[in-house]
Amino acid sequence: MLTVLFAARDGLWEAYRAPLTRALAEAGIAARVVTETDAPETVDYIVYAPNDRLTDFTPFTRCRAVLSLWAGVERIVTNETLTQPLCRMVDSGLEEGMVEWVTGHVLRHHLGIDRQICARAPSWEQVVPPLARDRTVAVLGLGALGRACAQALAGLRFRVSGWSRTPRAIEGIACDHGADGLRRVLERAEIVVLLLPLTAETESLMDAERLGWLPEGAVLINPGRGALIDDAALIAALDAGRLGHATLDVFRTEPLPADHPFWAHPRVTVTPHIASETRPDSAARVIAENIRRGEAGAPFLFLVDRSRGY
Structure with a gap:
């Protein structure tokens, strides 16, 4: 035995x-x-x-x-x-949970749901979002979770780009890799999903330089690892209006300290590490x-x- x-x-x-x-x-x-x-x-x-x-x-x-x-x-x-x-x-449970969380938040930002439901006064601002096929979403990290999320988003007809450190081929996904590939993917991404493993090479991957490659108003979604992002650089990009929003489920310190600026920032959504379990x-x-x-x-x-x- x-x-x-x-x-x-x-x-x-x-x-x-x-x-x-x-x-x-x-x-x-x-x-x-x-x-x-x-x-x-x-x-x-x-x-x-x-x-x-x-x-x-x-x-x-x-x-x-x-x-x-x-x-x-x-x-x-x-x-x-x-x-x-x-x-x-x-x-399978971990994968399904991540797909549901990621697609939910991508659709939330794509459709502008926050703007639609948070009006404080009567408003009839008819802002119609583009169709998914006209919106580019980038998934950084194409392991099991990244691949599943990329395929789910492509199934909703988003234009999905994928990036990994080494070459990958996924049907229906425009895959790129390496340093040059990362810049190409980020420069055209309106919504970015981070699903990379945390290694010495990926820590603070999204620093001031790479955040600067994103189109103005882009959205960053991180259910991967908190240390993939340089927190100070992210806050600076949000304050400057370069980024539209950041939805974050993981952090360098968890639980996220009560005095962390993410809590009060109007362009940050915090979820308590629940993207998947x-x-x-x-x-x-x-x-x-x-x-x-x-x-x-x-x-x-x-x-x-x-x-x-x-």
């Missing part, structure tokens, strides 16, 4: 207990799941989300893989004690499948490339 250590923040195990037990049984895996262990050398797999209790992976000498419950792995991938294979989370039912099936693969000697799903950071 395998030993699986569930190592996450307090309270999360109760949400995963039944789904993970069920998923392991359905995959035909005989496993004992524990939340603590005095014998790390007996642990076969670790199901992990960042927590203060487990920061040293050295004692887990038998562990075949660390299976993250998060899509982002920047808080663990640089841990020098982690020598085991690391798999990030990609699951790992769903226990679908995530448990991904975990069980990776354990099945590990026992069968098959390649793991969503294996992290340590050199790239994701």
